[in-house]
Amino acid sequence: MKSRSSIHNQENILPLSFFDRPTLVVAQELLGKALVHETKQKKLYLIIQEVEAYDGPHDKASHAHRGTTPRNAVMFDEAGHWYLYLVYGMHWMLNITTGPKGYPAAILIRGGYTPEGTLIVGPGKLTKYLDLNCPHNTLPATKKLGLWIEDRGMIIHPKDIIRKKRIGVDYAKEWKDKLYNFSFLL
Numbered sequence: 001m002k003s004r005s006s007i008h009n010q011e012n013i014l015p016l017s018f019f020d021r022p023t024l025v026v027a028q029e030l031l032g033k034a035l036v037h038e039t040k041q042k043k044l045y046l047i048i049q050e051v052e053a054y055d056g057p058h059d060k061a062s063h064a065h066r067g068t069t070p071r072n073a074v075m076f077d078e079a080g081h082w083y084l085y086l087v088y089g090m091h092w093m094l095n096i097t098t099g100p101k102g103y104p105a106a107i108l109i110r111g112g113y114t115p116e117g118t119l120i121v122g123p124g125k126l127t128k129y130l131d132l133n134c135p136h137n138t139l140p141a142t143k144k145l146g147l148w149i150e151d152r153g154m155i156i157h158p159k160d161i162i163r164k165k166r167i168g169v170d171y172a173k174e175w176k177d178k179l180y181n182f183s184f185l186l
Contacts (some may be wrong), residue, residue, distance in 0.1 A: 091124030
């Protein structure tokens, strides 16, 4: 059972150490957390509803599968850093790095609930709603830098987590069938 009554506005920012754990564990535990973007003009947030895990150098769906490049270098760095990249020249994708330094892994944040309860579906729509783009790329997820994740007390029980294949990775051979997409519904 999901608990909405325990959601509150008190900040409980996730420490970078939260992300320095196995990618699939972090992915599931991100569900129900608040993704917050704060600028001088506004503060926006979403409750994370859907994520996808990209786990390690052997994951053929991962940008890190073929080694380090200038674009994916952050995936090989420390956990808890943002990996933003542009697709189709118009949509920003927001990922958070996980696991130990040198092990390339990240979690794509695909969807979330607005404070009004509207579900934002799709990583490009999510970054547009939060007014996110490249300046946060490679930076740690901290309040000081204006983009972080916090625990507001929402509990998503394991039985309420929906596991599916990742979206748009048909090229990834046997890795396309991994159940690395995690979500829940209110």
